[in-house]
Amino acid sequence: MALTHVQAILARLFTDDAFRASFFHDPVTVGCALGLEAAEASALAELSRNEVEEFAAIIRRKRADDARKVLPLTARALGGAFDRHVLSTIVGAVRPGRHRDDARALVDLLSRLARSNELESPWTADLARYEVTFGEALQRSACLLVRRFRFPVARLAAAIHCGAPTGDIKPRMTIGIWLRVPGRRGIVHRIW
Amino acid sequence: MARFAPEVAALGVGLGFRPSFRADLFRQRAQVDFLEITADHYFNAPPEKLDELDLLAAHFPLIPHGLDLSLGSGEGIDPAYLDQFATLIRRISPPWWSEHLAFTRAGGVSIGHLAALPCTQEALDAVVRNVEAVRRAIDIPLILENVTATVRVPGGEMDEAAFLTEVLRRTSCGWLCDVTNLYTNAVNRGADLDRELDRWPWNRVVQMHFAGGHWRDGILIDSHAYPTSPEVWRLLDEAVARSSVKGIILERDENLPPFGDLLDELARARAIGSRHGRWH
Numbered sequence: 001m002a003l004t005h006v007q008a009i010l011a012r013l014f015t016d017d018a019f020r021a022s023f024f025h026d027p028v029t030v031g032c033a034l035g036l037e038a039a040e041a042s043a044l045a046e047l048s049r050n051e052v053e054e055f056a057a058i059i060r061r062k063r064a065d066d067a068r069k070v071l072p073l074t075a076r077a078l079g080g081a082f083d084r085h086v087l088s089t090i091v092g093a094v095r096p097g098r099h100r101d102d103a104r105a106l107v108d109l110l111s112r113l114a115r116s117n118e119l120e121s122p123w124t125a126d127l128a129r130y131e132v133t134f135g136e137a138l139q140r141s142a143c144l145l146v147r148r149f150r151f152p153v154a155r156l157a158a159a160i161h162c163g164a165p166t167g168d169i170k171p172r173m174t175i176g177i178w179l180r181v182p183g184r185r186g187i188v189h190r191i192w
Numbered sequence: 193m194a195r196f197a198p199e200v201a202a203l204g205v206g207l208g209f210r211p212s213f214r215a216d217l218f219r220q221r222a223q224v225d226f227l228e229i230t231a232d233h234y235f236n237a238p239p240e241k242l243d244e245l246d247l248l249a250a251h252f253p254l255i256p257h258g259l260d261l262s263l264g265s266g267e268g269i270d271p272a273y274l275d276q277f278a279t280l281i282r283r284i285s286p287p288w289w290s291e292h293l294a295f296t297r298a299g300g301v302s303i304g305h306l307a308a309l310p311c312t313q314e315a316l317d318a319v320v321r322n323v324e325a326v327r328r329a330i331d332i333p334l335i336l337e338n339v340t341a342t343v344r345v346p347g348g349e350m351d352e353a354a355f356l357t358e359v360l361r362r363t364s365c366g367w368l369c370d371v372t373n374l375y376t377n378a379v380n381r382g383a384d385l386d387r388e389l390d391r392w393p394w395n396r397v398v399q400m401h402f403a404g405g406h407w408r409d410g411i412l413i414d415s416h417a418y419p420t421s422p423e424v425w426r427l428l429d430e431a432v433a434r435s436s437v438k439g440i441i442l443e444r445d446e447n448l449p450p451f452g453d454l455l456d457e458l459a460r461a462r463a464i465g466s467r468h469g470r471w472h
Contacts (some may be wrong), residue, residue: 002266002309002314003266003312003314003315003318004266004267004298004299004311006266006305006345007265007266007295007298007299008298008299008300009299010298010343011297011298011299011301011303012299012301012305012347013341014303014305014307015303015304016301026286043347044346044347045346046346047343047345047346048344049345051344052343054342054343054409054411055307055342055343057306058305058342058413059303062304062305063304063310065446067443068340070289083285089465093301093302093303093304093306094302123266138238138240139238140238141238146410148424158202185239185243186240
């Protein structure tokens, strides 16, 4: 079989749910449409759907674990809901070198859910945005980032880090800045 | 041109470095002989990350381990990624470096994980071409790691042992033998690994990996999230007995236990190497 064609098909099968469903509905037709000879397409049709689904699930699981490392406090705050939310945002392939994209997609989802009052703790959206902003600042050689939050996110982060209760933390308009100066180590961070 | 280098000095036992245990690592550094670093984490890295790299290099021998070179890609390797790898290796001058015998990119899609190659002559030729391209940029011995093969690609012309043996012969690379991956593939295929052990290229081993996985829906997953199983310990012992391994790395990525538990696993691996005379 033509290796480049086969690997291109496999890469899509592992990362694209809709393509995977289409392929296993009629693998020979899809294989031929993507450049395989009929005999090659017939051979590739012997792929085990269970194995492919399992590998796709492993990839999604790995991406969710990577997002957890970017947003550890958010993951702790959300508990079991973290996996449910982040897995719902993982669609298609990750862009090379952009492993933080899944964390950003989760931040966007949580922000939407907070706006529509669908989050049990609406401050989790602010907390996630607070965490992801540190990563954004670290990845740049120079930047000034300004973020506005509905909740006192630094206090929330400290409470979750220590395992302290968060029930008495009420909404309070908060502004955070992240400054990274070219040629200097570290980030200047202030929050009001 | 740097090839398989069995004459390099033994490093002993070590850990795949994870920033979350950095403080514990430095407190207990006498019990860790060397570190394997994930090369990708230091590509286009901020200065703080490069400071971390320099700090690690000042205290431990470092072996860079790549995730996304995609040495098995039929379409070749990404020159920009290779440049970043070469820059890292120039910075730390390791005795060897490693990548997976797998593909991670194809047709413009980044898979985000290590996909097993079809065991075909065409895939073998692709790996040989790609390793030759890599060697033009990096003149340090490269060793190749066997991966878990969740998906078996139809049309295989040889089995995994024969494929790996031929890859190592034609590329003159050493073998990073991931003992857990060997065990995982055998279990998931219902194969009797003990009966097949003679067929693996033990004379090419430079380094080993071991880790613990978990079962899900009747499949053993190489998750690096649990203590090493008794079966993998037994296989590690057998693998060390058969090879002149220079270094053994414990991989633990998820569900991190107290650092002392990792040190206990290292001590057990060190004892295996000592018993077989690989180091003192």
